[in-house]
Amino acid sequence: MAGRRYRDPSGRTLADYPRPSLAVDTAVLTVPSDAAALHVLLVAHRDRHRRDRWALPGTFLHEGETLADAVRRSLAQKAGVVGLTPTQLHVFDAVDRDDRGRVLSVAHVSVVGWSRVAPAVSARDDVAAVPVAAAVGLPYDHDQIVALAVAHTRARYAExxxxxxxxxxxxxxxxxxxxxxxxxxxxxxxxxxxxxxxxxxxxxxxxxxxxxxxxxxxxxxxxxxxxxxxx
Amino acid sequence: MAGRRYRDPSGRTLADYPRPSLAVDTAVLTVPSDAAALHVLLVAHRDRHRRDRWALPGTFLHEGETLADAVRRSLAQKAGVVGLTPTQLHVFDAVDRDDRGRVLSVAHVSVVGWSRVAPAVSARDDVAAVPVAAAVGLPYDHDQIVALAVAHTRARYAExxxxxxxxxxxxxxxxxxxxxxxxxxxxxxxxxxxxxxxxxxxxxxxxxxxxxxxxxxxxxxxxxxxxxxxx
DNA sequence: GAAATAGTGTCTTTGAGACAATATCCT
DNA sequence: AGGATATTGTCTCAAAGACACTATTTC
Structure with a gap:
């Protein structure tokens, strides 16, 4: 990359700056055909204590990838859901939000039809859709992401x-x-x-x-x- | 940090994931006492071709620092402005947005009184406040950040x-x-x-x-x- | 015909905008 | 007094909510 030799006024290259890990987490919202309530997609998530918990699907940003790319990759891989058009919501940047180290997460929301979600939900044990009101007690700041995604989506549907x-x-x-x-x-x-x-x-x-x-x-x-x- | 020994299901530690650089850029908006128009703060910026251009103040995120911390540090250092309460707007993540390498930037906005800005603007050659309508042709995606900051601010003031x-x-x-x-x-x-x-x-x-x-x-x-x- | 759903008419309230009248100061 | 600004009254318009009425189908 051309930038490798560039040095800024203090003589540092880009690689000299500290780099936190950057993740994406996505609230996929949908309405099951047999329910009249907004649901959010959760995936089984093994935390650092080797316990399984439900969480929003997420991943780390890969090289040369945009945030929307990472969202689509994580959803295709972890939940078998494709055809997303993710929208950025907010960056969660609390220093202690992830006990594995410094990780910032860009929260996203995507609203999709039930037909895109149903196959994975019925075929896989590690994928579920739950009513948004029931999606509480999630790890990290995923409760906040769900709340933000729901508020954002409801405001759009009012218009x-x-x-x-x-x-x-x-x-x-x-x-x-x-x-x-x-x-x-x-x-x-x-x-x-x-x-x-x-x-x-x-x-x-x-x-x-x-x-x-x-x-x-x-x-x-x-x-x-x-x-x-x-x- | 405790997370150093943690390995995820594919055997990788956090350090094995690629890490783009993460920056913040801030549109500081203010109303000069002798003008009846919204102004934005710009700082002189030497690009990789050693040319001076006006740009929004920004910086890379340092270790153990929140985004709001980085915004305040960059403004205090590059423009002598303190007392900010930055608000996150959007993450700009185009792969080619910075020709020095992969850099994502979290755009922020902060609206401050003219009294906080005036000393730096009058004392320093490398700090200026220009009407938002005149802040066009800025490097990177700073034009978009200014437009976003202005729209966001105007919506808040309408309420x-x-x-x-x-x-x-x-x-x-x-x-x-x-x-x-x-x-x-x-x-x-x-x-x-x-x-x-x-x-x-x-x-x-x-x-x-x-x-x-x-x-x-x-x-x-x-x-x-x-x-x-x-x- | 009865039940169910679609579509419309109308009344009230609320808030914005336009315009103007009245009130209270300074010189 | 005369000019300047503050404050309030009123009219119109639009949109939302509530309520009810009419229309058209299935059973």
């Missing part, structure tokens, strides 16, 4: 319809509202919800057939990238 | 009166509005501004004397810590 494109095909406003209620963890008024979301959707002429009651109109997402939060 | 306690003693609503207009970079309607901010202030019985016009009531900040954004 836009299904910002993570969890509903694949066309959907009714009831289906959209059920999803938002699961993310929020609380019921939403159906009339106000419709009036806020409908202008942001693209109507298909079609109706949802086969269910009891008046058939509901099917909508699609608007063109363009879904709302993203940070650069 | 609460003087969240960084830049006004020391009691102040009138006109003085508060002038500050918010400087941060926002646009005029604010005086009646709406009053109605939003007054409930969040503590009235003193006293009036501002000596100026022309009807004397304005003096207010103080509410008790308690000012609104903070992230953990």
């Amino acid at each position: 836009h319809p299904d910002p993570d494109r969890l509903l694949a095909g066309p959907f009714t406003l009831l289906e959209l509202r059920r999803l938002h209620e699961a993310v929020l963890g609380a019921p939403l008024p159906k009339d106000t919800f419709r009036r806020r979301m409908q202008p942001q959707l693209r109507p298909t002429g079609r109706l949802r057939q086969g269910a009891v009651g008046k058939p509901a109109e099917l909508f699609r997402h608007r063109r363009g990238a879904p709302a993203v939060p940070r650069p | 609460h009166p003087d969240p960084d306690r830049l006004l020391a003693g009691p102040f009138t609503l006109l003085e508060l509005r002038r500050l918010h207009e400087a941060v926002l970079g646009a005029p604010l309607p005086k009646d709406t501004f009053r109605r939003r901010m007054q409930p969040q202030l503590r009235p003193t019985g006293r009036l501002r004397q000596g100026a022309v016009g009807k004397p304005a009531e003096l207010f103080r900040h509410r008790r308690g810590a000012p609104a903070v954004p992230r953990p």
Whole structure:
């Protein structure tokens, strides 16, 4: 690398500076199809006392890798989940946060459809999805990461319809509202919800057939990238 | 450190993992007393081609130091500014963002009163405060950091009166509005501004004397810590 | 027809913005 | 008195929440 010979004003090269380890930890949020609550993905984690605990999936940053790369690698490897679009939340930098040494961790969040998570959860003993309200007592500062991820996600869902494109095909406003209620963890008024979301959707002429009651109109997402939060 | 002998499931110790350099860069925002615009603090920066450029103050993270520590150290040393309460914004992690090697930078923002900045700006050639609109063409990704810091700060000022306690003693609503207009970079309607901010202030019985016009009531900040954004 | 769901109308409240009237000081 | 600034009143508009009514399907 060209930088090897560079010396700064005090005569030091880049390698002379101390280097803490840098990790990523990710809260993967999802809504199981048989539950109406936001869940977070946990993986079995053997700590330095050789005890198994549930924790957020994480890894150390490898050479030449971006943080998003590391997130995707750790999730593919530790939980068999692919297709993530991680969003950075916060760097946890307490000096004593990891008793193996100085480790800073960049917390991430990623919201994915249940179909991406279900195979790993049902096939592997070391992967589980638990309601976010039940994900407490996790090691390191993972409780804080989960809380941060949930708050961040709920704020995004208050603004836009299904910002993570969890509903694949066309959907009714009831289906959209059920999803938002699961993310929020609380019921939403159906009339106000419709009036806020409908202008942001693209109507298909079609109706949802086969269910009891008046058939509901099917909508699609608007063109363009879904709302993203940070650069 | 106790962690030295710890080996993970693949037999590696913490030292076996690659370690990128970790830096902090800080946008120090302030409003000069003789200007009605938000300014950012820049320091002279000699790059690897031995050219002097203006850049945000930054440094590498030292051993046993938190990110906030590193921010305060870099500002005290490179700009003679103390008393900061830095807030984390984002980690910039592009692999090629620094041509000296792999360096990740945690961007921070800190809003301080002009009195903390003025001595260094007037005494040192290598420290300057420029309007945020003029702080473009900076090296690395410092343009993005400034934009992020400004957006973050403006959003905070839209909610609460003087969240960084830049006004020391009691102040009138006109003085508060002038500050918010400087941060926002646009005029604010005086009646709406009053109605939003007054409930969040503590009235003193006293009036501002000596100026022309009807004397304005003096207010103080509410008790308690000012609104903070992230953990 | 009864039940269930979709979609809409309307009333109230709240807050922002615009505009202006009134109040109280300085010179 | 006259100018300047502070403070408050009022009107309009928009959006949210609550409530209820109508519409259209399945059973």
